[in-house]
Amino acid sequence: MTLKIQLIFIVFSIAIICSILELVRRKKIRPRYSIFWLINATFFLVVSIFGKSGLLELFSKLLGIYGPPNTIFIIGSCLVIVLLIHFSSIISLLFFENKKLILKLSLLCWRIEQLEKEKNESSGIKSAF
C-alpha cells in the first residue's frame, strides 16, 4: 500500500469524524446516533494508520485479495453496511412510535366527538353538523 493512498484514507476518516462532530454540535444529528459513526470512522482510521504494517498484507493474503488498499475499501464497505443496518433499526423504532401516536390520536378524536355530543345534548343545542 502506497503512502499516498494511506494518507487519503487517513484524511478521509478524519474528515468524517470532524463532519459528524460538527453536525452534532449544530444539533443536526443526535449524539446517540453519532456514536456509531464515530466508532466506525475511528476503526477505519486505525486500520488506515496501521495499513503500512505487515498485518494488512497478511490479512489481504488470507482473504485472497490482491492489493492491500482493496482490503481497506472492503472493510469500509462493511462498516457502511453495518451503519445502514443500524439506521434500519432506528427507522423501525420510529415507525412503531409513530404508529402508536397515530392510534392514540384516533382515540382522542373519537373521545372529543363523544364529549361534543354530550355537551350538545346536555345544553339542548342541536349539533350544526
Add this chain to the structure above:
Amino acid sequence: MSMDRKVLTIILTYNEEKCIVEVIKDAKINFPEGDILIVDGESTDGTVSRAKGMAVNVLTVPHSLGIAGGMEAGIMFADYHGYDFVVRIDGDGQHPAGEIKNLLPPVLKNEADLVIGSRFKQTSDDYTPTMVRSLGIRLFSQLLFLATGQRIYDTTSGFLVFNKRVIKYLSSLRNFEYSEVETILILNKAGFRILELPISMRKRQGGQSSFTAGLAFFYVFIGLMSIFLGLMRPLEKTGGKEL
C-alpha cells in the same frame, strides 16, 4: 410567602407508588403556592392512580422519551398555561419541598433565571456518593467550567427553579433535547443567569432508580460529548430560534 404570580411544581415520576403520596403531601404542605403537575413516564404500578387520588394534574408521557420527554412536556405545559415560574422536583422523595423556599427568592427578585439546588456545595448527611461517582461529578463540573466559565458543582441535579424567560427560550428551540447538563450549557451560552445554591437532599424514599449502570454510563458519555462540543467552538449567543 405571598405570591401574585403563578408557579408550576413539576414532579417527574416513574413507578414511585411507594412514596408518591408522601411527595405530593410534602409539596402541598411545604410549598402550597405551586400548582402541582405530575409528569409520569407511563408507570406500570399504582403511581398514577395514587396521584390522581390526591387531586393533582397528571400528564402521561411515553416511557421511551425518558426524563427529557417528561421535562419538555412539563415546560410545554407551563408555557401553554402562562406560568411565571417552574419548580422541578423528582418523584422519589430526594428533593424536600421545604427547600423550595430557599431556591425561589433569587428568581423572584430577578437576580437569576435558573437556580440549581446543589447537593455538593455543602455536605449533607443523607447523601454521600461513591468514590467513582464523585470523580465523575468532579470531571463534569471541571469540564463545564471550561466550556462556560461558570463553576457548577452539581451538574445533574434535578432540583431546579426557573422563570418565564427560560420557559419561553427552551420552548422556542427547534432541536432541543433536555438534559440537565445540556440545559446549563445552552442557557449559559444564551446569556441567562444561572445560580447554584446548596440544599440538603434525602435518600430515595422508596422504589428503584430507573438508571441502570449501563444507562448511566451512556448518559455520562453523551453529556461529556455535549460539553466537549461546547468547548470546541463557543455556541453563538442567539436570540433563541436557531442553535
